[in-house]
Structure formats: structure tokens, C-alpha cells
Amino acid sequence: MKAIDPPPMPRRTALAYAVGLPLALLALIFLPAGSLTWAPGWLFLGVLVIGFALSALVLARVNPVIFRARSRFQPGTKGWDKALLAVMLPAMTAVLPVAALDAGRYHDASVPAWMVVLGYFGMLAGIAVAAWAQAVNPFFEPGVRIQSERLQRVIDSGPYRVVRHPGYIAALWLFFGMALALGSFWALLPAALAAALLIVRTAWEDRLLQAELAGYAAYAQRVRWKLIPGLW
Numbered sequence: 001m002k003a004i005d006p007p008p009m010p011r012r013t014a015l016a017y018a019v020g021l022p023l024a025l026l027a028l029i030f031l032p033a034g035s036l037t038w039a040p041g042w043l044f045l046g047v048l049v050i051g052f053a054l055s056a057l058v059l060a061r062v063n064p065v066i067f068r069a070r071s072r073f074q075p076g077t078k079g080w081d082k083a084l085l086a087v088m089l090p091a092m093t094a095v096l097p098v099a100a101l102d103a104g105r106y107h108d109a110s111v112p113a114w115m116v117v118l119g120y121f122g123m124l125a126g127i128a129v130a131a132w133a134q135a136v137n138p139f140f141e142p143g144v145r146i147q148s149e150r151l152q153r154v155i156d157s158g159p160y161r162v163v164r165h166p167g168y169i170a171a172l173w174l175f176f177g178m179a180l181a182l183g184s185f186w187a188l189l190p191a192a193l194a195a196a197l198l199i200v201r202t203a204w205e206d207r208l209l210q211a212e213l214a215g216y217a218a219y220a221q222r223v224r225w226k227l228i229p230g231l232w
Contacts, residue, residue, distance in 0.1 A: 003151040009071040022049075028096040029182075033104025041104060044182050051124055055131035062135045069141045070134075077143030078208070084201050085143075091194040092171075095178050099187035111183040119180025126173030132159050133166040140167060144205045146212050154215040156223065163225045168202050172227075202227050 009017075025048075029041045059066050073082075103111070134140045136158035139147050146152060159166035175194050179187035206226050209216040226232055 004149045005065055006068040006071065006074060006150075008068055013071070025096070028093065029100045029104075032097040032100035035104070038100070038104045040183055041100060044178075047120060047181070048123070048178075051127040055127055058131055059134055063138055065138050066134045066140060069138065073143040074141060074145065074147070076145040076147075078145055080204060081144040081201065084197050084204075088194050088197040088201070091190045091197065092175060094190040095175060095187045095194070096182070098190055099179055099182035099184035102186040103183040111180060111185060115180050116183055119177045119182070122173040122177030123181050124177075126170040126177055129159060129170035129173070130167055133170065136160065137167075144201070144208065146208070152213060154213065154219045156219055161223065162229060163227055164206060164220060164223050165202050165227055168198055169227050171198055199227070 025045060029045060030036050030038065033041055137155040137160070139150060139152050139155065141147065163169060172195050175191040175198075176188065179185075179191045203226070206220070210220055
């Protein structure tokens with residue numbers, strides 16, 4: 001049986017992403033901040049874009065099929081996952097306008113400089129670990145499902161040697177890193193909501209994989225930790 005990979009993203013959709021995503025980021029940051037001259041917003045945006053651009057360049061060389069896999073939610077994505085994402089994705093997105101409103105417009109929170117630096121470190125570490133996971137895992141899709149038409153198999157190389165869901169720990173670093181990098185404590189609230197839902201998703205996805213993906217139960221015996229080494 002031959003694996004059937006997802007089709008390429010339509011050119012019109014790719015163009016819409018290329019134009020719409022930067023405009024959305026600008027709107028999410030600078031409209032709540034109330035000014036296009038908010039320097040921390042431009043610094044954040046520059047670091048974020050450069051980080052993801054470098055990640056994309058690496059992935060284009062080592063695992064280009066990942067762009068097809070992650071271009072859309074594929075048929076068979078679990079209904080419970082769609083329900084979780086319907087809350088988690090808005091919560092994750094809300095980190096940016098809440099931080100911009102707090103730190104950029106009202107200046108209510110005084111986040112120490114060392115915590116801002118820590119936020120950038122967490123954000124970049126999240127991008128790097130997510131890229132590493134995608135580089136070794138061609139089945140790294142945005143939705144939870146068993147990818148039978150792609151002949152999905154257990155991936156146990158790279159960061160998967162340490163934890164079973166490295167992409168999710170990368171997402172946690174991103175959620176909290178973005179809030180602190182923009183200098184906002186209030187933005188930690190939507191980050192915490194997104195993180196809580198992600199932890200639920202991790203547990204449910206892991207249960208599904210152990211039940212339905214051949215070899216995953218044995219892999220789970222070898223790699224004990226779902227998300228955080230030494231803890232869970």
C-alpha cells in the first residue's frame with residue numbers, strides 16, 4: 001500500500017496566508033496598543049517573523065511535506081479536538097492583543113527586563129523545538145486523527161526520544177513566552193487558558209494513539225513522559 005500525502009495548498013490560499021497573516025499580526029498588536037510607534041511591538045514582531053522564517057527555511061530542506069500536512073485540517077480530525085481548538089486557538093491569539101493593550105496602551109504592568117528577556121528565550125526555544133519536531137515527524141498535522149492513508153507510524157527520533165509530545169511543550173513555551181516578551185502579566189491569563197486546554201489535548205491524543213496507532217503503546221513504555229520530563 002502506498003502512502004497518500006495531503007495535496008498541496010491551492011495557490012490562492014497560499015497567497016491569502018502570505019498576505020493575511022502579516023496584516024493580522026500587525027492588527028493584533030498595534031490596534032490594541034493604539035500606536036504604530038510602539039517599539040516593543042516592532043521588536044516582538046521582528047523576532048517572531050525571523051524565528052518562524054528560519055524555521056520554515058530549514059523545514060523546506062529537510063521535510064517539505066510538512067507544509068502540506070499542516071496547511072489545513074484533514075478529514076477524520078476528531079470532533080473533540082475541533083471543540084478544544086475552538087477555544088484554545090482564540091485564547092492563544094488573545095495573548096497578543098491583551099499584551100498590547102496592557103503594555104502598549106495602558107502601561108499597567110511593569111514586567112522586569114529579565115522577564116522580558118526570559119520571554120524571548122521561551123518564544124525562540126518554542127519555535128526551535130517545534131521546528132525540530134516537525135523536521136523528524138512528517139505526520140505533524142494541526143488536527144488529531146489517525147493518518148491511515150499516510151501509513152502513519154510511530155516517530156521516536158529527535159525530541160521524541162525525550163517526550164512523546166514535544167510540539168506541545170514547544171507551544172507552552174510560545175504561549176507564555178509571547179506574553180512576557182511583550183511585557184504583560186495580564187496576557188499570562190489567556191496563555192494559561194490555552195495551556196490548560198493543550199494539556200487536556202495532550203492526554204486525550206495520547207490515549208487515542210495508544211489505543212489505535214500500532215507500536216505506540218510500546219513506545220510509551222520506552223518514553224515515559226508525555227510532556228514534561230520527570231513530571232508528566
